[in-house]
Ligand SMILES: O=P(O)(O)OC[C@H]1O[C@H](OP(=O)(O)OP(=O)(O)O)[C@H](O)[C@@H]1O
């Protein structure tokens with residue numbers, strides 16, 4: 001695994017690149033291509049080797065903690081911390097995750113479970129699977145800073161949104177794959193306009209349709 005092309009091939013082989021459909025993303029944007037990270041998370045050995053590469057550019061002595069936002073990046077934080085620890089002369093790199101309240105109370109990422117103590121005053125590597133708008137990564141970085149951590153870098157599997165440091169709080173980004181892909185707002189989406197059915201299996205299509213139905217019902 002040494003180039004974007006090789007990694008892309010690997011993602012394809014793992015069934016992680018799905019095209020020619022109508023997806024809705026967590027940001028609310030729409031697109032015809034979906035990078036199915038969950039097909040990668042099925043494969044621990046593959047994820048381990050990807051995370052080894054995600055941690056490679058960083059000096060392990062400089063990273064105390066790896067932080068990932070729930071859900072997928074929890075797996076990345078574990079494996080990246082594991083490989084950083086293996087390169088460390090002494091001590092262990094911790095892995096913690098940032099979460100959001102399911103009750104709607106905590107709308108921003110927070111560190112529960114006593115993890116705040118491991119973030120405060122620590123040098124932190126933030127990991128994320130996919131950058132589309134960079135919103136989730138930016139919010140994670142903001143949470144680390146709010147809790148008193150020092151963000152050293154952001155390492156991601158795939159930057160599919162051409163996201164730059166200025167969109168994630170000025171933090172340098174390392175992406176295993178740079179794959180700029182077109183996305184649209186719902187209003188400008190050509191697939192919505194042409195009546196292409198929304199994919200309800202992957203992404204946030206089900207929630208999008210439910211919201212649309214609720215809005216339509218209110219109009220009646
Ligand atoms: O750059 P952004 O526009 O923020 O989009 C990227 C985020 O969206 C997806 O999260 P999803 O909600 O699918 O997360 P999960 O399945 O990991 O919970 C993806 O895993 C990133 O976390």
Ligand SMILES: O=C(O)c1cc(=O)[nH]c(=O)[nH]1
Nearest residue numbers: 025026034035037130132
């Ligand atoms: O932006 C997203 O939500 C998103 C895009 C993508 O390609 N894959 C994914 O799992 N999430």
